[in-house]
Amino acid sequence: MSAPTTIQTNKAGLTKNDYRGLPSTLCQGCGHNSIANQIITVCYDLNIVPEEIIKFSGIGCSSKSPAYFLNRSFGFNGLHGRMSSFATGAMFSDTSLRSIGISGDGDTASIGMGGFKHLVRRNAPIVYIVENNGVYGLTKGQFSATAEKGLNLKHQGINQYMPVDICLEALASNATFVARSFAGDAKQVKELLKAALSHHGVAVLDIISPCVTFNNQDNATHSYTWGKDHEAPLQDISFIPALDEIEILGEFEEGTVREVSMHDGSTILLKKLEKDYDPTNRANAFQMLESAQQKDWLVTGLLYIDESKPTLTEAYNLVETPLNRLQDSDLRPAPETMDKINAMMF
Amino acid sequence: MSAPTTIQTNKAGLTKNDYRGLPSTLCQGCGHNSIANQIITVCYDLNIVPEEIIKFSGIGCSSKSPAYFLNRSFGFNGLHGRMSSFATGAMFSDTSLRSIGISGDGDTASIGMGGFKHLVRRNAPIVYIVENNGVYGLTKGQFSATAEKGLNLKHQGINQYMPVDICLEALASNATFVARSFAGDAKQVKELLKAALSHHGVAVLDIISPCVTFNNQDNATHSYTWGKDHEAPLQDISFIPALDEIEILGEFEEGTVREVSMHDGSTILLKKLEKDYDPTNRANAFQMLESAQQKDWLVTGLLYIDESKPTLTEAYNLVETPLNRLQDSDLRPAPETMDKINAMMF
Amino acid sequence: MSAKVVNDFSITIATVNGSGSQTANVTLLRALFKMGIPVSGKNLFPSNIQGLPTWYTIRLSKEGFIARRDEQEVVVSMNPASFSKDLASVQPGGAFLYADDIKFAINRSDISIYPMPVKQIARAANVSSALRDYIANMVYVGVLAQMLGIEMETIKQALSFHFKGKAEAVESNFGTIKAGADWAAQNLKKSDPFSVARMDATSNYVMADGNTAAALGAVYGGLQFEAWYPITPASSVAEALNVYLPQFRKTAEGKQTYAVMQAEDELAAIGMAIGAGWGGLRSMTSTSGPGLSLMAEYAGLGYFAEVPVVVWDVQRMGPSTGLPTRTAQGDLTEVYSLSHGDKQNIILLPGSVQECFEFGWKALDLAATLQSPIFVLSDLDLGMNQWMTKPFEYPDVPLERGKVLWEADLEKLSGIWSRYKDSDGDGIAYRTVPGNKHHSAAWFGRGTGHDEEARYTEDSVSWENNMARLKKKYDTARSLVPKPVIKAGRGATIGIIAYGSSDPAVDEALAFLKKVEGPKFAYMRLRALPCTAEVQNFIKKYERIYIVEGNRDGQLRQILSAVLPDQAPKFRSACHSDGLPLTAKWVKEAIMAQEK
């Protein structure tokens, strides 16, 4: 650097400010704001170049939040419930970019259920975050499909149905990375985000993100209070980027840590808490979610990971050059071929 | 009866003919035809009055089949992928009627995924049959979402994605009755249908029903051959209607039979095969589906049942009289109330 | 101080949304209404939940005009973010009240300026800190009451209504209002000309919003099934059903004669509603633009399989997600042509809150009679704002159940009937519904080609006959849908057509146009499509026709040109689409500009 400066930069030469977005217009205290802040921090920490990210969202308070981080990234705030389809198409434009999608529980589990399930099934390479508050924030407090049975909301009555479990849905659709977290647990959100950004394929992050305006009663399962009281982390997670020395490993006692190697060379360190949990076994994950439901636990952490599956875009043997940079000559067959085509017609 | 007759009737005084539909226009050998025939038989055997059934379907070869059974029942062949919503509304018209829905794997697992999941989640009282052939029959042989990874179809190439597992989806959505069967196993289909018709809530029946025209290659997981070779029944099922004596029980050795009591007083007898399987434990069902997937088994039989949950329509404290028979006086508040309303307006 | 202006000005209150100012604003509106002064209130709110600028405008009009006005004589500013804009917006000679903790230079000397120690007074109210922002709003109510002369008693009535008589809430709010008023009495010297005074012009009115009215209309229309999906500005239709159905439509034993379902999306909502309509229930779904678009496929099924259902569309500004909290009349062409293939959709256009009530039940009747989807196009302005309105009137005709055959009917017919046969020459066939146990009752419905017996067929002649019958049915609808409301003075040579919430502005513009030199105008408020004979006659009668509407493209003009091609050359568009309710001034100018 030419002159001394007090502004701190990361290895990409960028300041934290380069990762920010517009000022949030969400409510003060909304869980979504804290997630946006973690995304800013994580991208800064991981030295990600913001131009190499595309942001996607649907419609909802949650879906507004991509405007509040990574101003220097392209993004699209699409239709309610349709983030999946838009992102699926857009990610083909330049497969060297990474995708982050922010959706709500209404956006994903109500109107967007079909699209979500099929995006997951295709292992589309995207970090798919559901900012899950059990309610429709932006339309002022109706039940979403993740609202717990028995929840009582103003003007809406009592919810009669079992909640959709985003993680269970992701697993059933053969997701290759499934995690749950809680906006009140900033550290875990951060480490999971880092891991998700290194994941090869779809990374579904179901983050309980309280709506302080419409669904934050102490006994509501999407409230801060309930979350703090019921959170049961599976592990203590640390993410180690590919290039960092893994000296850190030495710090742990034998057998207390599980290591998961990522496709890009990074490592996830999972420090055991009460019980050991193997996140590479799908049956385990089903079991865990089933028992969490019965025990009223907010199980958080990395539920399942599989780094070995090809992603959606890999399934298409595409040229190296980003498709959207191909030249006319790549896109239109030569004039000579015209006769051949006509001959093929009979 | 006034004169002796050779035509056999059931306890409802009806002949088998009273349960038939129009001649099928499906291909000869299509699995869907054999399922339609089982429905005819079962309704006859159970002495169901056809006027007390409503039939629903979406669009597809499978969805045509309600025209081929129960001519004397009301029915509606709706839009592709939208059977769930239509049926959900229609079942409120007269809750004393029973609903049977016939959908295809494309209809349910591709375009209809969202609707299906939400119908199941609501425990809508319907026998929901997916005639699952892994392919779009009516549009001539494209992949459906239940097609297995690696399936090769003419003009379509090789399928890249993991199949949607209808039973797993139903379970994840808290279905209260989940079963899988195989159109080639007529007896099992029949007994499961009987049980489903007695079930209190949503009964999801995923029936592998080969498409002989587009997806019946021996190595295709939805073919007759593969099904016959890989079927692994969980139990030997017999359904005992509420009013029949349960003497039949005596026939079995102690401990070889599991009994499930239905809400309407009927009983399902599950005779153990190799291993015992408890279909009232959801965790078991997840486990079983997971291992079936790994072992390439076509697990059939009753995977899960819970007779205790209120159904969708029960959640609404409705009048006894069918809603569609209510009189004007039930439907329009008295003239006196008008002033009260206006007063409420300020 | 210039000449007094009594009961004829506008008050705009600028606040931050999510701060609870709605209660304060509606209290003011109601208090004025209870003083017998004609009022209207327009809420201009952002599409978020908390923290952005929001405005509420109350118009007082002793002449009874209730359209929006652009001019703002009295402005209250509670929001630093919009302060400068608010200050600039005051009419010369007007009054500006503001929370004195906002520190901005005030650069106008042509208006009266009143700082209000809002924080201070609110703090004195001794409420929890969570409620302090909220209670601050009561301060400006008090100050305004004092400065304009709003009767404290009517304010108390308004509070008591709002808090459903809960004495504690009423007292605590009233206390702050009183404190605000007292402070103003002691500290402010009035230098503006605006004041209010009791009249007797509202005693035949009530105050309500169009969505509540729609829901209540449906309650009286025997609604049995509503499926919906939340969306601004339509959610409150279903939410009002959740409030009123349990109160007015349970049996003596407390059992429900209805079901309201929150669906997983709008595709499902209309699907459920159509399923219920097919099943014989009086059925409805309520939505707005984006939801409406998702209903396109199902709408065609409803048309073609002939299922009674009401689709209540509360329009907001599109295209796409657009401006969810702004009003528009932009869904007309979409609804008219909704779904692929040939279809002729029936559309009702309520023009007042009272009419939302009336069409609430009438639409269900029409759906039952015509066995068809009925689309009702309301809008955000009509649906979500509080309007003074004639009281709701009990339906003047019994429920219309349509041509439904039950067991006894079939018995009489010896079981001989055809689902899709035009037995009566009106294009409307008979139907049966599930649960009918007669052995000839059942039929198998579908969206595919069918013959008179509802059997599947691909036969060309059957197809054409059926489609011709549907066309005839649409002609029958022409004589059943609400007729237009026409105001034609003697000597009128030019026509004006408007619809929906444009009515008050056009009405007021007409009063003005009457006074100026020039041609005389006749006014027709269209209330439905297809066009009744009256509509056609009106259009034929005048030299030129102005069509006033809240969209860019002249959507009604397009439709009328297509259905009355001979008259098309006469049409002139007056289109307004900035998301705000129409003003009389705009209408007047738009017409006069083209008349020059």
Place this chain on the structure above:
Amino acid sequence: MSAKVVNDFSITIATVNGSGSQTANVTLLRALFKMGIPVSGKNLFPSNIQGLPTWYTIRLSKEGFIARRDEQEVVVSMNPASFSKDLASVQPGGAFLYADDIKFAINRSDISIYPMPVKQIARAANVSSALRDYIANMVYVGVLAQMLGIEMETIKQALSFHFKGKAEAVESNFGTIKAGADWAAQNLKKSDPFSVARMDATSNYVMADGNTAAALGAVYGGLQFEAWYPITPASSVAEALNVYLPQFRKTAEGKQTYAVMQAEDELAAIGMAIGAGWGGLRSMTSTSGPGLSLMAEYAGLGYFAEVPVVVWDVQRMGPSTGLPTRTAQGDLTEVYSLSHGDKQNIILLPGSVQECFEFGWKALDLAATLQSPIFVLSDLDLGMNQWMTKPFEYPDVPLERGKVLWEADLEKLSGIWSRYKDSDGDGIAYRTVPGNKHHSAAWFGRGTGHDEEARYTEDSVSWENNMARLKKKYDTARSLVPKPVIKAGRGATIGIIAYGSSDPAVDEALAFLKKVEGPKFAYMRLRALPCTAEVQNFIKKYERIYIVEGNRDGQLRQILSAVLPDQAPKFRSACHSDGLPLTAKWVKEAIMAQEK
């Protein structure tokens, strides 16, 4: 036997679907085409897979008319289920051939009757029993060849093409055909006047269907992303892409420059296509009516966020699921008004197979230029039937990539640009796409209100300005879309407008109208909306205008009335909607009836 009729009659073959008769029928069609005789083939098939009646009609016309004709001179009946109907359908003086295992009384003496021992000859072919039904169809090919004089050599060419030169398949089929011909030569005595003879009227043509042509056009248009969902009659567009993209659009290293995705439904299909279009890919989705309806919401997003995408709609008979295997032009009004709020959708109307190819690439260019969805309305007749068509022509202009700024462009602009600003006065703004690494490249797109910088705003003025710019863009489109094709002889006073697959029938009707006493007609084939200047001039020029279309409601007439209200009184509808392709006779009579 009456006078010989050579190369000027129709052959209809009635079979059971799923029996493989398509191969036999197309073989006949191709053989005749290779004899130099102008032909057209129309497949009338049921909406199921196996076992229902299906018909195939081949028209031979030495004058080169390729529209459908109603009259059937030669009928082959292979299906007991339709036998009586088939027999009745033969023109007096015609010929009826039938499989002699069908046992029905034959009650006509005005035609020539030829039984064919189909089963017997097929059995002799010595194929597996699974193939026997299929091979039976080859028998009638042989009999017809013998009776009409179709050259065996051209039949062999047709077979060889069909079986991609696989000798075994060709020989086995040809063997049966030969056996059929031989049997006929020995056993049948010709008593009808119909025969074929070699001409030289097809050497400048190829045979293809419109869906294949559309796909190939897109291949040459640089298509990079297609998302689709199966639906009749559109599936074969995507399936043809699956065939041709790998052959013509892989790099030398065998890498793909494109991706084709089967989506989970049409909502997702258009969503993916719009996502890809936004991302800078040349993108398309193909569908039919029900799918189109499901795309309504996304279409509005495409219009408003200004995303290039092509929506290729192969129309079938609606409303609703309707008749999935019958043709129609019934989606015009829906597409025109697709999505809520104001929108002006751009529509292309290909009228021939060659034009399907041309619009296949042109639509992608227009989408890129106009940053807008482009809707192309083909139909089942055009899309799925084999047509003789001029060979496809290599695009005469380079790919149009539209106003896309890359790093170097932004560098030149010092990073100063605005996503939604009308810098060039044509309503079209500049855009950047993901992957552009310039620090000023990124923008955040949305379907909500936005200003010139793509920032969210609810401001009324920004909203109106943006909508006005979109309107200007539509005017720009007017000068870019394909101009109409006009045929106007001297002295014409009356105009005819038609579009799409109606062209051959109108063309033929004109030839007839020319010959009769009465007014002279000018014909304009519309190829796009918005209307270009040429369209407006044509309409203004003539006294009366007949608008011929394949729907019940005169959909184009409605649209033209709305956009040219001054001309609306001149329009007359000639609407035809029975699901079958239009005939010249019908057109002629429809016009003459109104001219009386």
